[in-house]
Amino acid sequence: MRFFSFIGLCLLPVLASAATLSDYQIIGSHNSYKRALPLSLLAQLQADSPRLAQQINYHHPALADQLSLGLRQLEIDVVNDPEGNQYDQPQMAERLSEQWLTAAERHALAQPGFKVLHIPHVDVLSHCVLFKECLSQLKNWSDSHPDHFPVMVMLNAKENQPAFISRPDPAPFTTQTYQSLDEEIRSVMQSKLVTPDDIRGEFNQLSEAVRRCGWPAIESLRGKFIFLFDANANQRALYANGHPSLRGRSMFASYPPESDEAAIMVRNDPTTGFTQIRQLIQQGFLVRTRADADFRATPAQMQEQFAHAQRSGAQFISTDFYPGSPQSLQTGHIVRFADGALVRANPSTH
Numbered sequence: 001m002r003f004f005s006f007i008g009l010c011l012l013p014v015l016a017s018a019a020t021l022s023d024y025q026i027i028g029s030h031n032s033y034k035r036a037l038p039l040s041l042l043a044q045l046q047a048d049s050p051r052l053a054q055q056i057n058y059h060h061p062a063l064a065d066q067l068s069l070g071l072r073q074l075e076i077d078v079v080n081d082p083e084g085n086q087y088d089q090p091q092m093a094e095r096l097s098e099q100w101l102t103a104a105e106r107h108a109l110a111q112p113g114f115k116v117l118h119i120p121h122v123d124v125l126s127h128c129v130l131f132k133e134c135l136s137q138l139k140n141w142s143d144s145h146p147d148h149f150p151v152m153v154m155l156n157a158k159e160n161q162p163a164f165i166s167r168p169d170p171a172p173f174t175t176q177t178y179q180s181l182d183e184e185i186r187s188v189m190q191s192k193l194v195t196p197d198d199i200r201g202e203f204n205q206l207s208e209a210v211r212r213c214g215w216p217a218i219e220s221l222r223g224k225f226i227f228l229f230d231a232n233a234n235q236r237a238l239y240a241n242g243h244p245s246l247r248g249r250s251m252f253a254s255y256p257p258e259s260d261e262a263a264i265m266v267r268n269d270p271t272t273g274f275t276q277i278r279q280l281i282q283q284g285f286l287v288r289t290r291a292d293a294d295f296r297a298t299p300a301q302m303q304e305q306f307a308h309a310q311r312s313g314a315q316f317i318s319t320d321f322y323p324g325s326p327q328s329l330q331t332g333h334i335v336r337f338a339d340g341a342l343v344r345a346n347p348s349t350h
């Protein structure tokens with residue numbers, strides 16, 4: 001697939017005034033798949049690890065429900081379980097002599113494949129325990145809403161767990177693992193997937209395409225999904241290995257702006273990173289930041305961080321406090337734009 005706005009090295013001036021993805025700000029959710037902690041686990045963590053308990057005591061409705069609320073940026077955490085049977089009996093559930101998972105979930109988790117959870121053996125309840133199941137939920141919602149605003153899905157590859165867990169460490173992600181992950185995304189999303197190849201077009205470097213041509217018109221992206229790999233340095237190196245400018249890859253990833261693979265960046269703190277975010281969007285990159293990250297923060301501090309996120313011009317702003325979220329209903333703190341919308345024209349690019 002090639003987007004028409006990139007044909008001929010972006011020599012089609014007819015679209016020069018069309019609104020592109022960079023011309024919007026979008027509110028999304030953080031760890032979107034996450035269900036509430038079991039009350040017994042929350043009590044145990046509050047006694048043993050109160051800071052951890054506070055930081056992970058949040059949850060969200062099902063993915064499709066979030067999309068129906070108007071969110072257009074989601075986040076999914078994935079663990080690699082190539083042999084199976086690593087996550088079907090969570091250690092903390094056994095310590096508390098409880099069964100948190102249904103029989104169907106245990107059966108699914110016993111199979112080899114990519115699993116979705118927050119913290120191995122601790123915070124494990126998800127609206128979709130298999131990555132492929134999460135993808136299918138997104139695809140099914142999209143099929144029912146074919147003209148929807150494009151959705152960006154951020155993905156984290158989990159490779160560690162708390163020191164108080166004695167089970168085997170999560171399996172590492174390898175070059176072959178990433179190939180399998182890419183194939184799973186493509187197999188489910190199919191023509192709904194926007195890839196780095198689509199955006200690079202006829203350019204040699206992905207970053208050059210973004211700097212010179214920007215992003216496709218929104219109308220050409222309706223009904224589609226963009227996946228962003230929020231990777232650490234080692235993960236980024238493996239993901240680009242053999243795939244310069246992410247050729248053949250299913251996901252974008254947060255590479256340094258000077259790299260050929262740069263296109264979408266993650267800058268979590270819009271306060272300390274304000275100037276850098278502004279510079280990145282001026283170069284044509286997309287940026288994802290956070291409206292809130294610390295549950296110890298006061299409502300005023302959270303409002304200040306959201307204000308910085310808006311003024312920075314970052315296109316994607318994730319939160320745990322969108323309208324209708326359990327956290328907003330509990331606290332009264334709501335993250336939304338001034339008119340109540342969750343998608344708006346980006347004041348920094350208009």
